[in-house]
Amino acid sequence: MAQLSDDCFAFGGPMMSVDEAVGLITTRVNAIVDLEAVALIDADGRVLARDIAAPLPLPPFTNSAVDGYAVRNADLSDSAERALPLDGRIQAGGLALAPIKAGHTARIFTGAPMPPDAETVFMQEDVRVDDAGRIVLPPGLKPGANVRPAGEDIPQGHIALRAGQRLLPQHVALAAAFGLVRLDVVRRIRVAVFSTGDELASPGEPRAASQLFDSNRFMLMAMLRRLGCDVSDLGILRDERISLANGLKQVAGTHDLILTTGGVSTGEEDHVKAAVESIGSLVLWRMAIKPGRPVAMGIIEGTPLIGLPGNPVASFVTFVHVVRPTVLALAGSLQAPPLPIPVRAAFTYKKKAGRREYVRASLRRMQDGALEAIKFPREGAGLLSSLVDTDGLIELDEEVTRVEPGQSVGFLSYADLL
Numbered sequence: 230m231a232q233l234s235d236d237c238f239a240f241g242g243p244m245m246s247v248d249e250a251v252g253l254i255t256t257r258v259n260a261i262v263d264l265e266a267v268a269l270i271d272a273d274g275r276v277l278a279r280d281i282a283a284p285l286p287l288p289p290f291t292n293s294a295v296d297g298y299a300v301r302n303a304d305l306s307d308s309a310e311r312a313l314p315l316d317g318r319i320q321a322g323g324l325a326l327a328p329i330k331a332g333h334t335a336r337i338f339t340g341a342p343m344p345p346d347a348e349t350v351f352m353q354e355d356v357r358v359d360d361a362g363r364i365v366l367p368p369g370l371k372p373g374a375n376v377r378p379a380g381e382d383i384p385q386g387h388i389a390l391r392a393g394q395r396l397l398p399q400h401v402a403l404a405a406a407f408g409l410v411r412l413d414v415v416r417r418i419r420v421a422v423f424s425t426g427d428e429l430a431s432p433g434e435p436r437a438a439s440q441l442f443d444s445n446r447f448m449l450m451a452m453l454r455r456l457g458c459d460v461s462d463l464g465i466l467r468d469e470r471i472s473l474a475n476g477l478k479q480v481a482g483t484h485d486l487i488l489t490t491g492g493v494s495t496g497e498e499d500h501v502k503a504a505v506e507s508i509g510s511l512v513l514w515r516m517a518i519k520p521g522r523p524v525a526m527g528i529i530e531g532t533p534l535i536g537l538p539g540n541p542v543a544s545f546v547t548f549v550h551v552v553r554p555t556v557l558a559l560a561g562s563l564q565a566p567p568l569p570i571p572v573r574a575a576f577t578y579k580k581k582a583g584r585r586e587y588v589r590a591s592l593r594r595m596q597d598g599a600l601e602a603i604k605f606p607r608e609g610a611g612l613l614s615s616l617v618d619t620d621g622l623i624e625l626d627e628e629v630t631r632v633e634p635g636q637s638v639g640f641l642s643y644a645d646l647l
């Protein structure tokens with residue numbers, strides 16, 4: 230399990246910027262070193278544990294990029310057509326048994342190995358057959374055209390995949406192209422998830438008139454799963470210090486991260502802070518972020534704890550900026566934070582300088598092809614519909630105080646954040 234010192238999340242300033250939070254997490258959280266070997270089919274989304282050097286060049290042999298006719302460069306002409314008799318036929322998976330005779334051409338297909346003495350391929354669409362059955366080649370084809378030399382994609386020995394890479398389908402394809410069967414990946418990060426609050430009922434259980442169904446836990450578990458975590462669903466803890474403390478303490482030794490939602494404000498019924506302090510150490514990060522509120526960071530018996538706010542949108546946004554980097558750091562992932570893409574604002578917005586704000590927005594394509602961001606019409610951090618009915622978040626940096634229609638703003642798609 231992760232073992233962190235009690236003061237690892239301590240922070241001196243009154244307000245923490247998003248960048249400071251991410252910087253602190255990435256420098257203080259130790260990566261898990263346990264590995265496991267997984268089959269390629271199970272590798273998507275996992276974090277690669279070792280560099281992979283190409284065990285063979287890609288492509289492994291020089292081959293034709295098209296269906297056509299292979300020739301020697303000595304038989305190319307810059308100025309006149311040339312009619313060459315056929316000598317040989319090489320299919321994909323076949324072999325040229327002998328070199329092509331000088332002044333001849335061989336029929337060849339896409340992916341078939343080049344005959345040893347041929348360097349160039351004419352596309353079949355560019356040639357014709359004369360009455361004598363010879364292949365008439367046009368002048369002016371560049372020597373080496375339509376051929377894929379061995380190693381042109383990746384030379385043998387090149388470090389093609391790096392430890393820390395979060396594997397996507399294209400990385401799995403590369404490993405398969407190398408003939409690998411299993412990959413060493415970092416074991417899944419084990420995360421214990423709790424909701425807190427007397428007002429919460431679990432879906433499937435009776436709901437009292439003053440209760441709402443717990444939605445955050447399912448959102449957070451789904452987000453963690455997408456990050457490749459092994460998630461323990463630990464249900465709802467009541468707003469009571471001792472039962473909270475007992476619940477948290479029980480999972481500390483067996484998980485790499487404890488995640489809670491709710492109860493981290495400074496109201497009298499926010500008990501997460503006191504509960505963590507009674508069994509470990511805790512700091513409240515006041516993050517300069519909206520939506521978002523204090524985020525609790527703690528250590529219980531060496532295991533990190535993150536306490537997110539209860540409002541669903543605040544919970545979502547702080548997950549992205551605090552939990553996501555923590556999980557990636559625990560997994561030793563190299564992944565850089567997603568880059569906002571520039572879009573045109575279709576709204577007016579005023580904000581305070583000094584804090585990062587995230588505006589829920591949908592995209593639409595304008596007639597000139599540019600993308601325009603439409604702000605969700607309401608602001609509340611409790612509105613789940615605002616996350617459901619939008620495509621992503623507009624990121625407004627600390628120094629921004631105003632957005633005018635037509636202004637370029639940075640958009641982060643939910644698809645990139647999850």
Ligand code: AMP
Nearest residue numbers: 424443444445446491492493538539540
């Ligand atoms: P808290 O952070 O505990 O003060 O909660 C802030 C708001 O978020 C309250 O209106 C809670 O009812 C709501 N809330 C807290 N936890 C959840 C949850 N797990 N699912 C949905 N709403 C929640």
Ligand code: MG
Nearest residue numbers: 425426491492
């Ligand atoms: Mg609460």
